[in-house]
Amino acid sequence: MTIRSILFTSLSTLVCVLSLGCGSAANKDFVKLQGAGASFPAPLYNKWLKEYSAAHDDVQIDYQSVGSGQGVKSVIDHTVDFGASDAAMKPSEMEQVDGGVQLLPMTAGSVVLAYNLEGVDGLKLSREAYVNILLGKITQWNDPAIVATNDGVELPDLPINVVVRSDSSGTTYVFTKHLAEINSEFAESVGVEKAPNWPVGTKSKGNEGVTASITTTPGSIGYIEFGYAKGAKLEMASLENKAGNFIKPSIESAQSAMAAVQMPDDLIAWLPDPEGDEAYPIVTYTWIICYRSYSDAKKVEALKAMLNYCLTDGQASSEQLGYIPLPATVVEKVKAALDNITVSEPGPAA
Incomplete structure (x- = not known):
């Protein structure tokens, strides 16, 4: 064999290796899906997608935790195969997507106020207290509004370091939607937004960033998804609910909140x-x-198969990561909606 033929054979072998099989069926059928969006469900989504990809060597699925706002923008810009958002999508955003979108609820969870305050366990915050902390009206941990609901707790004379999101966030949207619902001043001055102009707060990116900021900064409080607080072993405040009771964040209390919800079409x-x-x-x-x-x-076949896995076997992973498994009635509605995801017909020949 000549040196030329040896080099040609070696180069051909290298090309085959890099292309995952040199014309094999596995290479021909390989599908890559790219998703991006909300950080709120990212730990669960990443677990689902890792498990699914491991069991299906013809599919690679990547998900980037970039925030709900960027997830929606990526869908509008057609730079991803799927997006993710805790803020869903506004009608005006949906109208920007040719052919339309299908939103699919995949899991649920709680937004908690996690805090870092040495020696203070089981903090209770009234509606007045936690709204005014976010409005910048309550600035000390021993403020009378906090003391009033924490009998026997030694609250320090220490400034409150509020941590908020710096990015366009569905977690923020959900949190501000609640605050605006219970307080008219908040509704008028801050409003329901993914990226509001907070009157107070140190800014961090993503649920990951806010969690890290609270963990490393004594005297801090901030809003994050329950699973992040649970994973970081952060203390979480019990919040006053609509009935006037102070409720500790848990899977059970979140399920209680969602029990009466009717999922619309x-x-x-x-x-x-x-x-x-x-x-x-x-x-x-x-x-x-x-x-x-x-x-x-x-891609449609792979996407639907992946989503079906998340809606069925994947739901078993929800609670261990701090999320709420979807009720069976909701799962059935979402699975039916997968039929709305179709393959486009080719256009007429030129």
Whole structure:
């Protein structure tokens, strides 16, 4: 064999290796899906997608935790195969997507006020207290409004360091939706926004960033998804609910809040101030956003199979990571909505 033929054979072998099989069926059928969006459900989504990809070597699924606002923008810009948002999508945003979108609630969870205050366990915050902390009206941990609901607790004469999100966030949207629902001043001055102009607060990016800031800064309080606080072993305040009871964040209290929710046909349901004596006051669904039409049939097949896994076997992972498994009635509605995701018909020949 000549040196030229040896080099040609070696180069051909290298090309085959890099292309995952040199024309094999596995390479031909390989599908890659790219998603991006909400940080709120990211730990659960990443677990689902890792498990699914491991069991299906013909599919690679990547998800970037970039915040709900960026997730929605990525869908509008067609730079992802699916997005994710805790703020769902506004009609005006949906109208910007040719062919339309299908929103699919995949899990649910609580937004909690986690805090770092040495020696203070079981903090209780009234509605007056936690709204005014976020409005910048309560600035010390021993403020009378906090002392009033924490008999026997030694609250320090220490400034409150409020941590808020710096990015466009569905967690923020859900949190401000609740605060605006229970307080007219907050509704008028801050409003319901993914990226509001907070009157107070140190800013951090993502649920991950806020969690890290609270963990490393004594005297801090901030809003994050329950699973992040649980994973970081942060203390979480019990919040006064609509019935006037102080409710500790838990899977059970979140399920109590969501028990009476009826899922509408568009699969977008909100609970800004849930009813129920044992209901935790700040809970939400979170959505994966798909296009209603894709040009690649293999992507549609892979996407639907992945989503079906998340809605069935994947739900078993929810509670251990601090999320709420979807009720069976909601799962059936979402699975039926998968039929709305189709392959686009090719255009007429030129």
